[in-house]
Amino acid sequence: MNVLKSSLIVMLMFSQFSFATNIEIEAESKVTTEHKVKINGDTVNYSATTGTQPVWNEEGQAVATLHYTYYQKKAVKDLSKRPLLISFNGGPGSASVWMHLAYTGPRILNIDDEGYPVQPYGVKANPYSVLDVADILYVNPVNTGYSRVLKNQDGKLPSKKEQQAMFFGVNADIQYLAQWLNTFVTRHDRWLSPKFLIGESYGTTRVSGLAHELQNQQWMYLNGVVLVSPTDIGIKRDGPVDAANRLPYFTAAAWYHKALTPELQQLDLDEVLAQAELFAIDELIPAIARGGFLALNEKQRIAEKMARFSGLSTQVIMQNNLDVAPSFFWKELLRDKGLTLGRLDSRYLGIDKKEVGDSPDYWPELTSWLHSFTPAINWYLSQELQYKTDIKYNMFGPVHPWDRTKNKTGENLRLAMAQNPYLNVLVQAGYYDGATNYFDAKYTLWQLDPSGKMKDRLSFKGYRSGHMMYLRRDDLQLSNQDLREFILQAIPAAGVPAKY
Secondary structure (H helix, E strand, C coil), X not given: CHHHHHHHHHHHHHHHHHHHCCCCCCCCEEEEEEEEEEECCEEEEEXXXXXXXXXXXXXXXXXXXXXXXXXXXXXXXXXXXXXXXXXXXXXXXXXXXXXXXXCCCCEEECECCCCCECCCCCEEECCCCHXXXXXXXXXXXXXXXXXXXXXXXXXXXXXXXXXXXXXXXXXXXXXXXXXXXXXXXXHCCCCCCCEEEEEECHHHHHHHHHHHHHHHHCCCCXXXXXXXXXXXXXXXCCHHHHHHHHXXXXXXXXXXXXXXXXXXXXXXXHHXXXXXXXXXXXXHHHHHHCHHHCCHHHHHHHHHHHHHHHCCCHHXXXXXXXXCCHHHHHHXXXXXXXXXXCCCCCCCEECCCCCCCCCCCCCHHHHHHHHHHHHHHHHHHHHHCCCCCCCCCECECCCCCCEXXXXXXXXXXXXXXXXXXCCEEEEEEECCCCCCCXXXXXXXXXXXCCCCCCHHHEEEEEECCCCCHHHCHHHHHHHHHHHHHHHHHCCCCCCCCCCC
16 A cells, blocks of 8 residues: 555656646747826827747748737727837847836836836836837747747657857847748738837847847838947957957946036036047047057056046056946945945945955846845736746846857948938937947947948937836936937838838
């Protein structure tokens, strides 16, 4: 009897283990719920559809499935006049949760007005969402959110090398997502709608490449591309430019923490940054370019001006030969107070084990964000949107190694703009972002079209927060309004031809 009982227990345990290791996402699924939200004082009734849609290979076989959430305003009679905003986050390997639950969507995190986590966790209405002017689609690339690679007809997953070639690289990512969007737009009757892409961080590389890929391989033309906290999108910023472009960000962070001289500290941030930007372009880049052959007295003069604009000492700047790494800045600025700065948002402060060293132990802003985002997205999808699954929601998924070769996304965005006179680009960046700093974003915008012939279709907006500038409530309102105006202005009047 004991042997039989033991056997049954073993069988039960094995059965549970087998079940747990074979949890799979459905290749095709969707749940639609209905809601309402008040935006800028007006009530918007909308539907929320969340589910999965396959990625097909050239043989028409489903090789992966992408999880998405699609918000659509109710009672819209003519979809040809209703814009569609397609949203991606970055990483690579990050889910679309960040902008979904904190920026453009109808529901946002329960956080305080500066973006810090509070309990109880959860979500609340977003009174500034752009859902009043555009439907919104949030897409999770392969291995992020609930999106996964699918087994083949033999019940096996592709090898890691095969998966990388299919999904995990600059160009592979763009190609399969463009095909997936073609399917989505067709299924949901959005071919006639004005279409916009928005990407954050690495998502800016993604949407820059998608603008060209959609036009040239799917023949889907866009009205706008929005780059939030952009990467270099393949536009080089090496050497002296890379080193000098950090300085205005240093200025912003030091100003926020009241570490500048009284003369600069009493000025408004915009005034201080204007001075720092001119110094970086007119003096710092040429000085660093001279390297070891820069005259010692000139090196000392430049270091003193850098100290004035960064809050660091002239001595440590000289010791770094005018090339101060961001990680050293995060450790050094408030070292005497025993505090470190956040990387993605330098308003956030951390505490290290030791005050010595040249970089922080951890990133306080990221731990703060995961603190509030993770419980919110898991609860929101399962409870409010009624999407039930045992699959883990990957805030960050396994996508590495990522193939970064042949990154021509910036040039491809320029070419897409040249081919499409309707296409406009907006860059949004936070002044306190030390990972993809705002002055690099400006520089990339300046270099995107060296001819200057399309600069009237390129615009920049800066905010007094970090990488996810929308976490600060004042910037949530301002950035959404900037986005709302960009969408409306990028739609030409009826009958206006796309020509030069």
